Amino acid sequence: MHPAPSIILFTTLSGLGFGMLFFLGLDIASPRGWVAFVFYLIAFALAVGGLVSSTFHLGHPERALKAFTQWRSSWLSREAVAAVIALGFMGLYALGAVFFDAAWRPLGVVGGVMALVTVFATSMIxxxxxxVPRWNHWSPPVLFLGYALAGGALLTGKITVAMIFLALAAIVQVVAWIDQDRREAASDTTLATATGLGHIGSVRAFEPPHTGGNYLTKEMVFRVGRKHAVKLRIISLALMAALPLLLLLVPFSHIFAALAVLSHIAGVLVQRWLFFAEARHVVGLYYGR
Known part of the structure; x- marks a missing residue:
């Protein structure tokens, strides 16, 4: 699949933002006053900024509001509804924490839980x-939630929790890559099975479906070289988990903490690029891919 920058930013930034809101909402000792203001400002900027960036991938961004109307059947619509609920409850909770030095716990709990529900809905899309066999797999919900929790813990200063989730996310990511590669290699889907013509003999395309590129070849049949994918996997793991863990193990420093956050975000961006670039849509079979 073609790694559209808007979708990469959306899945990365919104995951971090909603991960922060989860910890801010459920933390008994959540910050108050102007310290809380800074935390909530960052969390809402990431969550809302990510959601807004996703609209740039739409052919008609002005129709984005229609996403709320299909919640019975569409995970995209459920994501939009869950996001509004999470942001609404957490907005009220932040209001109490910043201006009234109050922790309205029911609002925080509901808002925090709905923040994770939003991330889960995104993964289910x-x-x-x-x-897309690589997506139709157990790993997207686990990894989307894992990255959100790791990033959220890191950005809210929960060092021990962040280290645990960073390590777990890295392990699960490696296992997911291995399992996805295994399934892809073992797949018996071919042009013959896709067309249903295998029973009459060998099947091959007589000629390309058309002479030039189109939406399908641009968006659905994007390919990344295997050797480049391996390098990018190593880079993503190093930046997303390994380097932040090393920086968190040394005596605490605001500079090291900031570097750990920046490294983690860069690693997640690389991972998200791979998430889309390595995904192969079955329509590629009709284009000889």
């Missing part, structure tokens, strides 16, 4: 796609 991809997991439900049977036409």
């Amino acid at each position: 991809y997991m439900q796609m049977r036409t």
